[in-house]
Amino acid sequence: MCRCKKAESDIKVVIAVNNSLIEKYNEENETEYAELSPSLYSLSSTEVTIKKGEREALIPINLKPDQFTFDEDYAIGLTIKSVSAGVISGNFGNIILNLGAKNFFDGVYKYTTSATTSLVPNANKTVKLVTVGSNKGSLDPGLLGTYSNEVVYTIDVATNQITVACPSLGVQTPQDVRSVYDPATKTLKVYWKQAGGGRTFEETFVYTGPR
Template identity: 25%
Template sequence: MKKYILTGLSALSLLVTTSGCLQDKGYTDIINAVGAQPIVSIFGSGSGNKVLGVDFKTTPVATELFSVNLGSPAVLTSDVTATVSVDPTLLTGTGLELLPADTYSIPSTQVTIKAGQRDVPFVVNINSSKIDLKKSFALPLTITAASGAIIASNLKSVVYAIKVNNVYAGNYQSTGRFEHPVATSSRDINRSKTLSTIDATTSETEFADLGGSGWTMQLRINADNTVTLIPTGNANASAKQAGVNKYDPATKTFTLNYSYPGAGGDRVITETIKKK
């Protein structure tokens, strides 16, 4: 099953983006197979550095990361094989740790491009439930050998920073009411929100309707499905529970009641956040 592969997430912006760059000559070499030599590569946008978003699952999920491409002037009449290996040296200077061996498996490191073909997918089985969500892991891969072709030196490597989404992450609709001591400042809440993963039981989203001011909050689901609200970002650190805070797993809905102090009295928020 193919997963979404995202680029440029700020949480992992320390990835160096120069490796695997598509240089003009490299591009010409692959398209025209300079010297009539077939060339294998992780072609185009498949190489370089990526952020791989995977959902939290308790069983391994087959994930197609990229395709190994064969460049040649004409379709070949014989098979070409390429070996893809884990290369920890690609993580030097990135601040990322090598994905632990017990969190993934590679069904076959050897890819065979059959005669008449151009691309073959490379698949990894990822067991996201075994990944420590508090750490920044990556899977670095390189084409290390080829039979029947040469390797494109500048399009042979890729680093996947792994971003695991917990079961609560996703897009939600928020409805509710923001009560302010000044009546004219009170208002209804009706807006889309995104919950992003902090760890297996905690997600972060905007605080009430104040996301534009940098106010955020973390929602931690406890064993009894009560919710602990933690103000983050620019949110008032004195924000507190002001009623029932709970999560309904059947409807994927958060029911929140919270408040924070300010001039003239507390601001009180009643909010329902339901997954779309």
């Protein structure tokens, strides 16, 4: 929590969870943030002191990301209830914290395609895999790192095999069993065909860092 001017004396600040802020924000901004269940986090304290000469103080939030379902954009709304001195700022009195979790392969990747890949052969670019589930990642940008078509990769955590979903093109089944994830190098090698076999795609993703 922060204030614009340096505190002239120690200021005790009391905060409270106020998730009504989330509903209001969603209505005003056409977003779909979901309230994070209280069972998935705790505030280390609801009181903090901004020391004399300082502008801010921190309140750690303890999260349990291993229990997130990854199917929502989570948020927590916080409100400053009272201060021991001064006036609560209209700009900083309320805050919404977006707490989107990331799965184990979310990140930035070097992306290449084979010479025989349809539409965009011999690609060599940077893309992102964005969490859409505990073991699912959406290609950003979309198909072949070029088009807007959504493509989602699912990694079976027991076998490391990968399956592909592309709603606009469809995917031929059964899917290619060569599609695998190497957790040691965080590399995905993916082979798939458009439904009906019209187009063939061979992709390699090599992890370079978090997004």
